Amino acid sequence: MTVLYKLETFEGPLDLLLHLIDKAEIDIQDIPVSEITEQYMAYLHNMQELELEVTSEFLVMAATLLSIKSKLLLPKPPVIEMDEFDFYEEDDMDPRAELIAKLIEYRKYKGIARHLHEKEFERSHIYSKEAEDLSAYMPLVEENPVQGLHISDLISAFQKALSKAVKRTSYARIQRDEISVKDRIRQVMDTLEQAGTGGRVLFSKLLHEEMERHEIVVTFLAILELMKMKQILCYQEKLFEDIVLEWRGEERIDGLSEAEIDY
Numbered sequence: 001m002t003v004l005y006k007l008e009t010f011e012g013p014l015d016l017l018l019h020l021i022d023k024a025e026i027d028i029q030d031i032p033v034s035e036i037t038e039q040y041m042a043y044l045h046n047m048q049e050l051e052l053e054v055t056s057e058f059l060v061m062a063a064t065l066l067s068i069k070s071k072l073l074l075p076k077p078p079v080i081e082m083d084e085f086d087f088y089e090e091d092d093m094d095p096r097a098e099l100i101a102k103l104i105e106y107r108k109y110k111g112i113a114r115h116l117h118e119k120e121f122e123r124s125h126i127y128s129k130e131a132e133d134l135s136a137y138m139p140l141v142e143e144n145p146v147q148g149l150h151i152s153d154l155i156s157a158f159q160k161a162l163s164k165a166v167k168r169t170s171y172a173r174i175q176r177d178e179i180s181v182k183d184r185i186r187q188v189m190d191t192l193e194q195a196g197t198g199g200r201v202l203f204s205k206l207l208h209e210e211m212e213r214h215e216i217v218v219t220f221l222a223i224l225e226l227m228k229m230k231q232i233l234c235y236q237e238k239l240f241e242d243i244v245l246e247w248r249g250e251e252r253i254d255g256l257s258e259a260e261i262d263y
Helices: 013-024 033-049 056-073 097-123 151-169 181-195 213-228
Strands: 200-202 232-235 244-247
Touching: 013 033, 013 056, 013 097, 033 056, 181 200, 181 213, 181 244, 213 232
Parallel strands: none
Antiparallel strands: 200 244, 232 244
């Protein structure tokens, strides 16, 4: 017949002692050291039979229990009689006091550890996720565009709007002096006639800083018309130099054809 031994595991000698006290339903403040020592030694003996490693702290506690047991078996010291009180010698102190204090403190921390373990177990059944942005589901509240404004501010803004509206209704007519291509051709021909350099003049001499854009355009058109009528020749002495206008007609054309130049 096979005999199976099952020993509980303990975290230390105090854990083992507390287990033996709770199992025997003993008051921790009044520990029967003799009984607890026998149960403690029996547990260590079972560990040795099963060839389990017995750590030094278990052996130290066994020695402590045997020492307490031996002190309890010794007779009490004699009483010193005095006038009003009876005193025992200084050694008359419960040898279990230090061990009881350690067991009470250990029980307190063990209870806290058990409570935290239960909380951890409860929390392990709760699954959570990161918070989502729910702003898209929030009701849209339109802001008041005139919030914080006084009635005087609105009146001032209204008066400014009215003054701008009055300015928009006022207008001015601008008349521009226009020159035709035909007139500009005559002016170019006069310039060539007055040049006195063999009928040559630089293109830059026909332009000046005060000329407007439409006058410059008309000048270009007049030169192109004179080239078309083969009255002038345009060339450059070198690349990117000023254009030279040279008169090629034998005599001045005073009467220009309206059909050819109608702008």
